[in-house]
Amino acid sequence: MQVETVNLTQKDRKAVLAQMIEKGGGNLTKCIQCGACASVCPVAITGLPLYCKRLFRFLQTGHLEEILDDASSWACVACNRCTEICPRGVDPFHVVFAFRRIQAQELAIPASATTSLMNFYTTGHAVYGDASELRQKVGLDPVPPSTLKYPEALKELQTLLDESPMAELGLF
Amino acid sequence: MERCGLYLGCNIPLKAPDIEQSMRKVFPALGIEIVDLDGFSCCPAWGTAPSFDIDTWLVVAGRNIAIAEMKGVDLMTGCNSCFGVLSEAKHMIEEHPEKKAMVQEKLAKINKTYEGKTKVYHIAHILYKEIGLEKIRKSMKYKLDGFKIAIQPGCHILWPTKVMEVTEKNPFYPTMLKELCEALGAEAPYYSRLEYCCGMGALRSTDQEKSFLLVKEKLLSMKEEIDPDMIVTTCSSCYLQLDGAQKILKERGEIDFTIPVLYYTQLLALCMGFDAKEVASISEIPREEIIEKIQSEERAQ
């Protein structure tokens, strides 16, 4: 069987690294693929394909398009076990999230994320549902003292979001 | 500390308001006045701004912290995700002067000031460090002698230690919640999946079946190794997962037992004698039986 080889140029690697640096994942270069992060990562334990260490190797070698649509990074629970344990100070969590931000820019986003983003913009709560009955049942005000209660506070949040680069994606 | 800002987040006020009510009962009873952070928003949750743009993450988190700061209080939250998002953001803002300047400038436009004086705590930290085990012991009406608890501290209260005000000696073998439960008279033995992730959050929304793998493994480890009377957590996401997913696993026949789940301040409120209808009345796995046992005549002090 013939094995297909992919020829990666220095240019590919540099282009990917530049994007990763811009999105907050510049420590990618420090990773020596020791696997310590993967030994404690919930994403790796569940068997999803592109857990931290493996994702980093793809990125280090300049593969980006090949993995852009993979959803593993969106399963990262941001637990930071990896950050605690990494012997090279990579802050793997930040590298995973930097990759997510590249995916987001290309709109490779799971539906659940777009829903919570819309909730976040329109109500101020990413997790939203009418809880007034439940709240009254336990003796609380029907509305919590958040953006839900103070329309001017919601306006403040929306102003911040309207002025952010996130607004350009057209998701809210 | 006499007053503290209570940062509620989303899940507690909108999905489990009995947890919110339990906090509003126990903290004043233990001498800490709760200050509401009027106009707060979502922290911003990991799947929102942090997944798109770092600066937006820092500004939205900075706004929530600024609300506490402008009221002259520190902030505590009972949601591990909120705690992680806010602690990480505060750490980045304080470590990078250019980020701090950016946050201050953007917040000034909406008439908010941020200096960085307010500290971000988890409610477990306030209970453990500020109030202390002795005061908790003395506040109890019902003691938990003879009960066995499986504890679930959750992820973001443990890692990364470098962004937190209060840390465990070894976050891979946490003891704070264990001691908080033991202070109530219960036993809280070790089980091998104690510090494992419950599978909630991003994992649950991205791949539900993978998420269930983790919570099932955790539940089996609890049941087989220590056979607890209840599960007690200080994370609202873990609470929702251990309670909600447990019911689904039971209905599917993947587990043949159920274990009631309580958030720590709910358990504490029950021990202090508060009304279960207010502090512990919303759950998938029934809790009536365990609550009746906790608030029973023979346990009354």
Ligand code: SF4
């Ligand atoms: S622990 Fe650090 S150095 Fe090792 S594989 Fe993970 S990111 Fe790379």
Ligand code: SF4
């Ligand atoms: S933060 Fe993400 S990558 Fe790191 S251990 Fe947790 S789930 Fe894995």
